[in-house]
Amino acid sequence: MDGLPPTESERARQRAAMFRRRRIVFGVVALAVVVLLVLAGIALGGLISRLVQDITGESDPGPAAVSATPTPSASPGPSEEPSSGPSPSGSASDDAGGSGSAEPTESPSGKPSDDAGDKPSEEPSPSPSSTAPEALEPPCRGSAIQVTAGTDKTVYDRGERPELALKVMNLSQEPCTLNVGTTEQVFEVTTAEGDDVFSTEICQADPQDQDMVLVPHDEQTALFEWNRRNSEKDCTERGELVDPGSYRLTVTLGDHSSQPVAFRLTDDKPDGQG
Template sequence: MSSQPPRRRPSPGVYRRRRLVVLLALIAIIAVVVWLFVAQPWSSAAQSDADPKPTRTSSAAPSPSASTPTPSDSPTADAAATTEPGPLETAPPTCTRGDVTVEALTDQDEYGSGQNPQLSIRLTNTTDAACTINVGTTTQSFTITSGSDTWWRSTDCQTDPSDMIVTLDAGQSVESATPLTWDRTRSSVSTCDSESRPVAGGGGASYHLAVEIGGVASSQTKQFFLY
């Protein structure tokens, strides 16, 4: 039976070197851990990512050129805002007697018993230009005659006359808006409130209506008959 030679134990110097290596490794590990806790390199990296450096494009302050207008000595704005007055419109002239014609009108040529004539005026501008004329009741007159006898005047018992200035265009004709009714009685300034004024005769009697408006009288009368 063979016997193995006993294993040789390391010398004390080897043990000391091994212990020194282990001790140095442990010291290095401890130093690295301490450095990590003290230096905290990850904190600097996070702070650097969270706080980027400001740039010109991220500034919220408005630029002076965008918010404040630059004064200018140029009169362009004032000239654009100023409108030059146009030519003044002149009012049409007043119609003269030669500018207009006046015509007496009745709603019928013959009236039976109990029918009252409706009287109107037609006014025509015979010129090629507009003119103005007063067509109010202050300038209107209706007169009814039979032969040389004047039976009725609208001005005898007129109340509250008024003025009305209108413009007649060239060639324009206008008529009374509301005809005037003749009640077939004789008028006078002293019998306006009387209920027993004389009544015009019928039986085919002939009557004539003459009118005036704006100082212009009708050139002809309008004939009608009462029955």
């Protein structure tokens, strides 16, 4: 009947349905609020971070660059220590009527200097082995340079080859630069009477310039081993062995010449040989 009021059970069902609708609506509203709060938090965090960066002027550090320490390369040599003086390298390998076993090198006369029966070889030219400095001092004055001749012995038996020396010294109190190359070096041997016997100027092969700083009162030496043969004007000819006797050595470096030094060649056999 339409006019009858709802029963108690119907009212209970209506209240239950209304409660469920309210709970669903409340859950949807709560979920929407949570989502909004999350989104607002993210946006607020980004804004705060940006404000901090603007205030401090700092930004997030990037990855650090990897740096490598360069390894120095080996220097050539010639990076090398200069020798004690402008000493020539090499020695004659031929015998002057006797024994000799040094390695053959280039000859200033361009001629073989071995004796008959030995293999031909060439005589060395005096070549400084020191290295020219990078920063040179002023040129040496003539009065500051002293050039001296010398030999390793005063008497040479048969087959012994004289080692001739050119010594140069800076007598001033300041370092100076001098060309000590083979273009400036001359070793001359004469007889006791003054007759020409041998000179490195004759048929010299490939002379070289070499500037060297001479420290005050520090003696530098260039060595040259003479094979006891004379010099021939014809560079294609081999010089002859000189006779036993007295000889003199004079050395020259540029405009500076030494006093002669005497030595003697004999025909005696070295000690220990029959």
